[in-house]
Amino acid sequence: MGEKLLDELRAAPGVLETLQKIRPGDDHDEALARIAWSVIAEPDDECIGAAITGLGAAGALRDIRPLEGAGEAKRRSHIRAASAAITDACALGARLVIPGDEHWPAGLGDLGDRAPFLLWVRGDIRLLSAPSRVAIIGARAATAAAESLARQMAEDLARSGVVVVGTLGWGIGGAAHRGALAVGGPTVAVAATGLDKSHPLGHKDLADEIASAGALISELPFGATATKWRYLARQRVIAAMTEATVVVEAGWRSDNIRAAEHALSIGRVVAAVPGSWQSAASAGTFRLLKDFAARPVNSAEHVRELLPSLNTTDAPAS
Secondary structure, three states: OHHHHHHHHHHOOOHHHHHHHHOOOOOHHHHHHHHHHHHHOOOOOHHHHHHHHHHHHHHHHHHOHHHOOOOHHHHHHHHHHHHHHHHHHHHHOOEEEOOOOOOOOHHHHHHHHHOOOOEEEEEOHHHHHOOOEEEEEOOOOOOHHHHHHHHHHHHHHHHOOOEEEEOOOOOHHHHHHHHHHHOOOOEEEEOOOOOOOOOOHHHHHHHHHHHHHOEEEEOOOOOOOOOHHHHHHHHHHHHHOOOEEEEOOOOOOOHHHHHHHHHHHOOOEEEEOOOOOOOHHHHHHHHHHHHOOOEEOOOHHHHHHHOHHHOOOOOOOO
16 A cells, blocks of 8 residues: 555656645655645654664655555545645745754754654744753643743844744743744744644744744644644654753643653753742742752753753853
């Protein structure tokens, strides 16, 4: 099934011409195969990732056994979905980036077989390969003080040229993006949906602003909606594409703990804002400090002190 799927996708009307617009190059089979995998499999599928590592995306598509019994209807559904992803990306002005491309975030390679198949990008594709990127994440139901701190930290980091990476979510996520945007600094949002969706819906305007002034990225195909698994899978992308992950506020069982675990497992710096010992919203950050050896911070200057590579520009202290 896999080989036939790739052949028919390549032969579909307008596919190669449109693919050339969203990703110039001549290695069409690898790009088409990765697009196909993005509609066939969920993110963070380590088994498929291992097959792609060993055989290449096109080779894995031709060789992998589970596709053999999928049937004609399923194959045609995959072809339609992959073709639509290419068409929708072009219509939205999005770009496609795959491993080996100039602006593919090098850090994603540290994920090994769990690396994304591809990234769809709305906005400035160069931000994905910028030299300094820091994630600022935290609670959706954040306190006003934590949102203010996240915004100030993002402003100061972005003012010094650091790319602020976040989740586009309520609370800390939105505050970090707004801080970077307020000073005209670079910011990247990693979406847990396709780029034609907005989650949360109330942040649609923020998503459009980020796509206009920074970059909005996703490993999910167009039309994909948010799920619990996709939220969790997104955390590994945020951790791997940044030099440091800063958790401003988080509950004891917060998804942000997963991001910190990913970051530590691949040798990234993890920092946390201690917060009030009386606040349940700070239980997760205290857990990071106690159990994960996270570094305590409460300003952009503290983050820069942890990362000598960021001390390339005179920047105001927080």
